[in-house]
Amino acid sequence: xxxxxxxxxGVKHLRAxxxxxxxxxxxxxxxxxxxxxxxxxxxxxxxxxxxAGSVIYYVGPAPAKPGEPIGSAGPTTAVRxxxxxxxxxxxxxxxxxxxxDRSPQVVEAMKKHxxxxxxxxxxxxxxxxxxxxxxxxxxxxELGAEAIHRMEVERFPLIVAVDSQGRSVYAEGMxxxxxxxxxxxx
Amino acid sequence: xxxxxxxxxVTHVKEMCLEANCIxxxxxxxxxERAQQQEESPLGxxxxxxxxxxxxxxxxKTMPLCQDTGLVVVFADVGQDVHISGGLLTDAINEGxxxxxxxxxxxxxxxADPIERENTKDNTxxxxxxxxxxGDQLRLLLAPKGFxxxxxxxxxxxxxxxxxxxxxxxxxxxxxxxxxxxxxxxxVGVGIGGTMEKAALMAKRALFRPIxxxxxxNHLARLEEELLELVNKTGIGPQGFGGTQTALAVFxxxxxxxxxxxxxxxxxxxxxxxxxxxxx
Numbered sequence: 004x005x006x007x008x009x010x011x012x013g014v015k016h017l018r019a020x021x022x023x024x025x026x027x028x029x030x031x032x033x034x035x036x037x038x039x040x041x042x043x044x045x046x047x048x049x050x051x052x053x054x055a056g057s058v059i060y061y062v063g064p065a066p067a068k069p070g071e072p073i074g075s076a077g078p079t080t081a082v083r084x085x086x087x088x089x090x091x092x093x094x095x096x097x098x099x100x101x102x103x104d105r106s107p108q109v110v111e112a113m114k115k116h117x118x119x120x121x122x123x124x125x126x127x128x129x130x131x132x133x134x135x136x137x138x139x140x141x142x143x144x145e146l147g148a149e150a151i152h153r154m155e156v157e158r159f160p161l162i163v164a165v166d167s168q169g170r171s172v173y174a175e176g177m178x179x180x181x182x183x184x185x186x187x188x189x
Numbered sequence: 190x191x192x193x194x195x196x197x198x199v200t201h202v203k204e205m206c207l208e209a210n211c212i213x214x215x216x217x218x219x220x221x222e223r224a225q226q227q228e229e230s231p232l233g234x235x236x237x238x239x240x241x242x243x244x245x246x247x248x249x250k251t252m253p254l255c256q257d258t259g260l261v262v263v264f265a266d267v268g269q270d271v272h273i274s275g276g277l278l279t280d281a282i283n284e285g286x287x288x289x290x291x292x293x294x295x296x297x298x299x300x301a302d303p304i305e306r307e308n309t310k311d312n313t314x315x316x317x318x319x320x321x322x323x324g325d326q327l328r329l330l331l332a333p334k335g336f337x338x339x340x341x342x343x344x345x346x347x348x349x350x351x352x353x354x355x356x357x358x359x360x361x362x363x364x365x366x367x368x369x370x371x372x373x374x375x376x377v378g379v380g381i382g383g384t385m386e387k388a389a390l391m392a393k394r395a396l397f398r399p400i401x402x403x404x405x406x407n408h409l410a411r412l413e414e415e416l417l418e419l420v421n422k423t424g425i426g427p428q429g430f431g432g433t434q435t436a437l438a439v440f441x442x443x444x445x446x447x448x449x450x451x452x453x454x455x456x457x458x459x460x461x462x463x464x465x466x467x468x469x
């Protein structure tokens with residue numbers, strides 16, 4: 004098991020398929036928050052959190068029960084953020100956490116800027132919530148679950164899904180376990 | 190004529206939302222345990238272990254299995270001899286959803302308008318499909334449907350000549366295109382025949398069937414087996430990381446159709462295949 008802490012510095016040693024545990028700070032952002040961040044960047048405005056070395060977690064958590072930091076908090080599908088991701092990588096974003104594969108444009112930008120995309124286990128929101136210790140809203144509270152939250156995480160279990168060389172656990176894993184009898188046309 | 194009180198329905202729906210969101214049905218849990226034993230990929234085995242641990246945590250801490258507590262879909266089979274007193278069936282369902290999502294700290298994921306996208310803040314309205322059936326009972330099937338899997342749905346109006354081969358191609362292509370997005374191992378619902386909307390409804394309702402059940406028609410039971418085998422040959426595996434356990438089940442339902450058509454709809458459910466049934 005590889006352990007990582009934020010802010011992320013070198014990510015070049017991480018390989019697609021590695022299981023890692025991440026501790027430190029992650030910022031949450033989904034579709035609506037990405038739209039706003041990209042608009043701020045295009046206008047040259049300051050951002051609500053520092054992007055250099057940061058990790059963004061694509062998540063819309065369930066509300067916290069009284070006395071708990073957060074409700075269930077598993078990843079959402081990353082591909083929805085693909086059209087809004089390259090400008091963030093250009094600003095120094097180092098890590099992203101979501102589920103599902105990324106577009107070729109995002110992978111190319113990750114290679115160029117030396118970033119890594121982690122998968123958290125989709126549908127394991129209750130398990131992941133146990134590793135989130137503290138949560139505060141840093142921007143756009145009016146977006147509710149889609150607001151930007153700052154989360155302190157301890158040993159957040161992740162898989163390196165796309166590494167900084169552009170290798171994908173999805174493409175490689177599927178090719179490895181695809182049955183030879185399956186029609187080539189698929 | 191049997192009378193069912195509106196308030197009684199509200200309470201039922203509220204508790205159904207709680208159970209569905211926090212307790213993984215036993216047949217799904219058992220199927221995930223079998224999948225973990227059969228999975229060839231070590232990473233896939235590890236993922237399935239985490240998924241089972243998640244179900245245990247959700248149950249013991251009464252927290253939702255997944256933060257996407259979904260858009261609530263209800264099939265209500267209403268006996269012709271039932272009278273609902275004190276309000277409308279749909280209102281009762283929405284009130285039960287409203288109370289559950291507030292009181293149990295579930296995520297509110299519904300927007301009032303698909304273009305303007307303002308959150309309704311209470312997860313209503315539910316999507317309700319009502320059928321009139323024989324008898325004096327009310328059967329409710331409820332599923333909080335997450336959109337990671339719902340977004341991977343597909344519908345195609347095949348040509349009758351494409352037949353079984355066309356159906357297989359469509360299912361496998363749809364599952365491959367979905368990849369890791371719908372949180373595999375998935376459950377695949379396939380509706381064949383009828384019209385465009387009938388096929389879609391059958392695909393959705395098929396997701397409520399228990400793991401291990403078969404279509405009563407022999408040729409469709411065989412198709413279910415063949416489709417499951419094909420889907421598990423894709424190599425997608427748990428979470429799409431590669432493996433042999435891509436789907437827990439494929440359920441096919443059919444309906445008579447037109448001489449000129451072969452509608453096929455596919456609806457996918459994630460491994461957190463939340464659903465619950467109550468007969469009142």
